[in-house]
Amino acid sequence: MGKPLRVGMCGLGTVAQGVLNVLRDNHDAITQRAGREIQLTQIASRSLKAGVDLGSAEFCTDVLALSRRDDLDVVVELIGGEETALEIVRNALRNGTSVVTGNKAIMALHGNELVELAREQGCSLGFEAAVAGAIPIIAALTRSLAGNQVGWLAGIINGTSNFILTAMTEEGQNFQDALEEAQRLGYAEADPTVDVDGIDAAHKLTILAALAFDMGFRFSDVYTEGISGVTAEDIEYADQLGYRIKHLGITRRTEAGVEARVHPTLVPKRQLIANINGVMNAVLVQGNAAGPTLFCGAGAGDRPSASAVIADLVEMARGIAFLPVKTPNVSPPMLAVEDTQSAFYLRIPSLDQPGVFAKVAGLLSERDISIEAAIQREQAIDTTSQQAWVPIIILTHVVNERVMNDAVAAVQSLPEVVGQITRLRVDQLTDG
Amino acid sequence: MGKPLRVGMCGLGTVAQGVLNVLRDNHDAITQRAGREIQLTQIASRSLKAGVDLGSAEFCTDVLALSRRDDLDVVVELIGGEETALEIVRNALRNGTSVVTGNKAIMALHGNELVELAREQGCSLGFEAAVAGAIPIIAALTRSLAGNQVGWLAGIINGTSNFILTAMTEEGQNFQDALEEAQRLGYAEADPTVDVDGIDAAHKLTILAALAFDMGFRFSDVYTEGISGVTAEDIEYADQLGYRIKHLGITRRTEAGVEARVHPTLVPKRQLIANINGVMNAVLVQGNAAGPTLFCGAGAGDRPSASAVIADLVEMARGIAFLPVKTPNVSPPMLAVEDTQSAFYLRIPSLDQPGVFAKVAGLLSERDISIEAAIQREQAIDTTSQQAWVPIIILTHVVNERVMNDAVAAVQSLPEVVGQITRLRVDQLTDG
DSSP: OOOOEEEEEEOOSHHHHHHHHHHHHTHHHHHHHHSSOEEEEEEEOSOOOTTOOOTTOEEESOHHHHHHOSSOSEEEEOOOSSHHHHHHHHHHHHTTOEEEEOOHHHHHHHHHHHHHHHHHHTOOEEOGGGSSTTSOHHHIIIIITTTOOEEEEEEEOOHHHHHHHHHHHHHOOOHHHHHHHHHHTTSSOSSOHHHHTSHHHHHHHHHHHHHHTTOOOOGGGOEEOOSTTOOHHHHHHHHHTTEEEEEEEEEEEETTEEEEEEEEEEEETTSGGGGOOTTEEEEEEEETTTEEEEEEEEOSSHHHHHHHHHHHHHHHHTTOOOOOOOOOSSOOOBOOGGGSEEEEEEEEEEESOTTHHHHHHHHHHHTTOOEEEEEEOOOEEOTTTOOEEEEEEEEEOOEEHHHHHHHHHHHHTSTTBOSOOEEEEEOOOSOO | OOOOEEEEEEOOSHHHHHHHHHHHHTHHHHHHHHSSOEEEEEEEOSOOOTTOOOTTOEEESOHHHHHHOSSOSEEEEOOOSSHHHHHHHHHHHHTTOEEEEOOHHHHHHHHHHHHHHHHHHTOOEEOGGGSSTTSOHHHIIIIITTTOOEEEEEEEOOHHHHHHHHHHHHHOOOHHHHHHHHHHTTSSOSSOHHHHTSHHHHHHHHHHHHHHTTOOOOGGGOEEOOSTTOOHHHHHHHHHTTEEEEEEEEEEEETTEEEEEEEEEEEETTSGGGGOOTTEEEEEEEETTTEEEEEEEEOSSHHHHHHHHHHHHHHHHTTOOOOOOOOOSSOOOBOOGGGSEEEEEEEEEEESOTTHHHHHHHHHHHTTOOEEEEEEOOOEEOTTTOOEEEEEEEEEOOEEHHHHHHHHHHHHTSTTBOSOOEEEEEOOOSOO
C-alpha cells in the first residue's frame, strides 16, 4: 500500500458532506480499490455546521489558503459559484496540485484555460461530478467510447426541469404549480432560473460536446431555451401524437458543423429516454462503432455526486493521471440554431372558421414543409372576446429551422390566428 | 506522439473484423485520443477470408506462434472457444505481453489464474468486450463506481434470450418459433444451448459478480436456468399482473453471503430494464452512493464489441495499465439458490372443481407464504383426457426458496393438479 493521497476539499455543502460520508462509509472498499488511503487532510468552508463529522481532517475558513497549500496531492472544489471557485482551481493547478471539481459553470466557461493549465503543469483535472451526477458520462465519452466517432448525443441533464415536466405529464399540472412543488421538495431553488431557463443544462451540454467532438468548451455557441413556455395542453397533444416532451441537451456533428442546443423536445414515447422521469438524468450517445448507448441514473444529490467525485479521486490515487480533454488545434464550425434541421410541433390558436387549416397548410406547403400529423380540436371560447377558437396542432417533417421561422411568421400574421403560436422541436433520436 | 502500440490479434471472425474496420474508419480520432498509433502488427487465424482488408498487418495461420512473439505490446484474443484461447492468453501474459480478450468463458472459468498471472508479470488484462458488448460495464464497476459498495446488480446480458423473449412477448410466439426466427436472423447459433440455457449469461454474471464484490471468479457457484420453460401463456399472465418476463443475471450481497443466479424473472413493467427489447443488453447496478444506475446498449455484434476492445487498447496505449480485478485474500461465502429469497409466480394446471384454489392457498398459508395476487382463468379442455382444467396463477410475496420448493412439491401432489407446475422468480429490482 502506497502513502496516502492527500486531499484538501473546498466547500462543505450537500455534495461535500456526501463525499465525507461516502469516504467514511465505504472506507475499506475504497482504500482497497485505490491501492492507498484517500486522506481528507483539510476542509475549508466559510462556516462549520454543527453535527458535521470531519473525521481527522483539519478545518479552516479560508478556501483560497487551502488552494495554495503545497503539501496536497489533490484539491476538490465543491463550493459552486464562479469567481472564487475559478480562483481555487487556478491556484491549485498553478501550484502543480491536481483538481477534482463538480463545477459545470467554470468548466463550461473556463474549461479551455483550465485544461491547458493542467496540461502545462502535468496535473489531473477531474470533473465527472460536473455532469449528470452519478452517471459516468465523462468516463464513457473519454474512455469507454474512445474508439468511436460520436454522431450525436442527447441528454436529460437537468433534474429540476425533468421533475417539472414529469409532474406536468403525470398529474396534468401547469408549469407554475409543478415548479412550486419542485421548490417545496427541494428540487428547485428559490430562484429557479438557472435550471428552468436551461442555463445549467447548457453548461453541461458544453462539456459533453467538448468531449464528444474533441472540440473545446464553447458555451457561447450553445442555443438555450427553457421549459417555462411548455403548457399542460402541449404535453397532452404530444401524448396523443405518441410523444413525450423532455428538456434535452442535444449536440450533433453534421457535415456543415456541430450543433449544440438545449430546448424542450418531443421524443417518441417508445424511446427509453422518454421514460426517464422525475429528477433522474440520462444521456443517449450514438457512436459509429458502439451504436446507441444509454446511461441513466441520479443526476444530483449528496451521495450520487460524491460517487462521481470519489471515482475521480480513486483514479488519481491509482496514479492514473489522465486529462480527459484535449485542447484542440482546430475546432469545427458551430452551427447557429437557425441553420439546424428539426421536425416541429406547432400549436396554432385560430378562429373556428372553415378554411383556416387549409390556409395554414398552404403556407407550409409553399415552403416545402410537409405535415406528418395534425389534430384539430373541438372549439373553445375566448372569454374576453367571446369568439370561438380552436387550436390547430401540426407535426411537420424535418425542415430547416430558418424556413420554419419564416413559415411561423407567415402563419402568425393570418387574421384567423388569434394568439401566439407555440413551436417546439421534435427529435426521433435515431440516425435516419 | 509516442511510438506505436504494437498489437497482435488472434482471430478473424465477426468481432475481429469489426476491430479492423473500426480502427481503420476512426483512425485519426483514435490515434489522437490514444496519444499514439494503435498498430495492428500481425493477425493470426486459421484461414484468411477473401475480401478482408488487413491493412498493413502481416497474416499468419499460427495463433499460438503469435501469442509467443516478444515484440508485441498487446495480444488481442478473439478466437472464442476455450482451450486454445486460454493457451494464447497464458502464453502472452507469461511473455510479459498485455492482453485484451472478449472471451467470457475463459475469464469466468480461469479468471483468477489469469488475473494473478497478469499481476505477477506487471501486465494489463482487459476484458471489457467479454460482457455486454459496447456497454462499458467493466469500466463502470471497476472505476466509475469505485467509491460504492454495490448492493446488487441485475442484467440482461444475453441478446439471444432477450430477442426470443421479446418476440414471444410482442408477437405471442411460442419458444420454438421465436428461437427459429432468432436462428434465421443470425441472433442464435444452430446449437443454441449456450445462449438459451443461460450458460453464456452465467459466464458474464461470474465476471460482473467478481468485479462488483471484489471476490474473484466463481462460475461454479452461479445458479443457471434457461428460458426454454417459459411459455407464451406465462408471458401473457405476467403482463396481466403488470410484469414482463426477462432473462436476468442477478447478483446480490446479503449478510449471509453473495447470491448469483441466472433465470427468467418477472420484472415490473415500469422498470426501464423491463423495456429493453430485442438483442439489446442492459445492466442495472445498485451502489450505496450512486443509487441505481442503468447502462444500456448493443450486447454483441462486430462493431459494438470492437468498440469495447478498442477502449481497452486505447487505455493501454495511454499507458494506463490498470488491472481491473483484485484476486481477493478472502472471498465472501456464496449462497446456494435454495438459500436465497424471492417472490414467485406459479402457474398451476388444475381440475376445474370447487375448492381447488382454497386447497392451494391452504398449503401456501401453512408455510407462511402469502399471496400477493392471483388469476383464475376460464376453463380449458385437455384434449387427451377430455377433462376440464384451469390454470391457477399465483404471485407470492417474498419467501425463502427452500420453503417455496416444499410448497410446490405439496401442491404438485394434490390430486386436482393435472400437470407440471411452472414456477418463476419475481424481482422488483428495488432495495425494499
